Amino acid sequence: MQIYNSLSRKKEDFIPREAGKVSMYTCGPTVYHYAHIGNLRSYIMEDVLEKYLRFTGLDVKRVMNITDVGHLTSDGDTGDDKMLKGAKREHKTVMEIAKFYTDAFFADCAKLNIKTPDAVVPATSYIDEFIRVISSLMEKGYAYEAGGNIYFDTGKLDKYYVFNDFKEEDLAVGVREGVEEDSNKRNKADFVLWFTKSKFDDQELKWDSPWGVGYPGWHIECSCISMKNLGEYLDLHCGGIDNAFPHHTNEIAQSEAYLGHEWCNYWFHVHHLNTNSGKMSKSSGEFLTVSLLEEKGYAPLVYRFFCLQSHYRKNLVFSWENLDNAKVTYGKLIAKIAPLLSDKGGDIDKPEFERLMSGFTSALDNDLNTALAVTAVYDVLKSQSNAATKLALLKEFDKVLGLDLIGAAEKSLEVSETPEIPAEVMELAEQRKTARKEKNFALADELRDKITALGYEIKETRQGTEIKPLES
Ligand code: AMP
Numbered sequence: 001m002q003i004y005n006s007l008s009r010k011k012e013d014f015i016p017r018e019a020g021k022v023s024m025y026t027c028g029p030t031v032y033h034y035a036h037i038g039n040l041r042s043y044i045m046e047d048v049l050e051k052y053l054r055f056t057g058l059d060v061k062r063v064m065n066i067t068d069v070g071h072l073t074s075d076g077d078t079g080d081d082k083m084l085k086g087a088k089r090e091h092k093t094v095m096e097i098a099k100f101y102t103d104a105f106f107a108d109c110a111k112l113n114i115k116t117p118d119a120v121v122p123a124t125s126y127i128d129e130f131i132r133v134i135s136s137l138m139e140k141g142y143a144y145e146a147g148g149n150i151y152f153d154t155g156k157l158d159k160y161y162v163f164n165d166f167k168e169e170d171l172a173v174g175v176r177e178g179v180e181e182d183s184n185k186r187n188k189a190d191f192v193l194w195f196t197k198s199k200f201d202d203q204e205l206k207w208d209s210p211w212g213v214g215y216p217g218w219h220i221e222c223s224c225i226s227m228k229n230l231g232e233y234l235d236l237h238c239g240g241i242d243n244a245f246p247h248h249t250n251e252i253a254q255s256e257a258y259l260g261h262e263w264c265n266y267w268f269h270v271h272h273l274n275t276n277s278g279k280m281s282k283s284s285g286e287f288l289t290v291s292l293l294e295e296k297g298y299a300p301l302v303y304r305f306f307c308l309q310s311h312y313r314k315n316l317v318f319s320w321e322n323l324d325n326a327k328v329t330y331g332k333l334i335a336k337i338a339p340l341l342s343d344k345g346g347d348i349d350k351p352e353f354e355r356l357m358s359g360f361t362s363a364l365d366n367d368l369n370t371a372l373a374v375t376a377v378y379d380v381l382k383s384q385s386n387a388a389t390k391l392a393l394l395k396e397f398d399k400v401l402g403l404d405l406i407g408a409a410e411k412s413l414e415v416s417e418t419p420e421i422p423a424e425v426m427e428l429a430e431q432r433k434t435a436r437k438e439k440n441f442a443l444a445d446e447l448r449d450k451i452t453a454l455g456y457e458i459k460e461t462r463q464g465t466e467i468k469p470l471e472s
């Protein structure tokens, strides 16, 4: 497989360090709010990458952090603490917010068929590890104390800007309007490893350290969580493109300074989901969530399908019209698969299977071209192969695409077999719902009797109201 490596800025053969095994690290969510569908675009594409690596027979170990401390509203060292902001907004503690939004994140991932990584590590559970690595950086002369904080000294590196050709004077940190320059820093690009002089009087989470009571910076968490779980050498590191600088740049700086050798070979960056007004972001306050899509009648997998239709290295523009198109196309695709289910006869045609499979793998081998991999699904459906061959291929493809191709087709058949409920019964059910809401149970019972008299049974289930013809 070839993937584009942001480090070399070209497509490269993906060769893990240890034959047959891949160590993979993913920057996890900052859990001060719901993940928006832009964040989830990154996780969907990383999920496809992980699943495809597994599909090719590689044994992948994937680790993800949960940022529950240290991430300030600017990705540098300025602005508010995002977690504290979330806690204030909701009048809760930071840990309550972290738990709530971590659970919400994994619930969204489940709906989108995103596999949970093998290890998920909240930053707050690794404080001792951060202190150990920061102490070592101090001993090696890569970190210094100034104004109460511990900084990484980027001046000690031969090359700091690994992903881009930034010049120090162009760097935005410290020179943005309304943000005071941190005069403690020896170089503009230096970043905080440990804050002791918290500028937030009400900073909730603080830990003792050799440098005083405080809390870790954001960047150090990913280096430590990765190195502790995946060892000194990492094959593949993923994240959204906005993380390349400064977050990943800082991760490389501190990890390699600590280890004394190169750390990660491949950097996989997913480009942004944009709206007409720019990048979708949590801080803008206006963003779309999976629940909102569901409320508006879009199944979460329609969004996954929408993402797979374009390449991860292109910005993707979200609009309701684009999502509608994806909804229609996904529906048609499922409708084409459904008839195959009742026609399972025949043996798998091996040469045909191999031919169509190679269309799928060559698409993904080419820098994870998911749009072409989706086209390979259509190639299967259009082919002259028998139903058994087609179904076997779709099942295999779906291990990577995660679109529930077969399951959704089965469900579509169930729905079309469900008899239509007469309008009169639906109207009575609606009236009964209102009666129940108003706690008028006598009326609700009366309405149920009327529904029964018309030959239908009405039941409240956890999924909502169920109406079906009375069994004769
Ligand atoms: P956060 O929860 O803000 O730490 O971000 C979680 C992940 O989402 C990171 O990998 C970000 O780079 C990524 N991300 C943030 N905004 C977008 C966006 N609009 N489109 C795609 N990925 C994004």
Ligand code: ZN
Residues within 6 Å of the ligand: 026, 027, 028, 222, 247
């Ligand atoms: Zn990270």
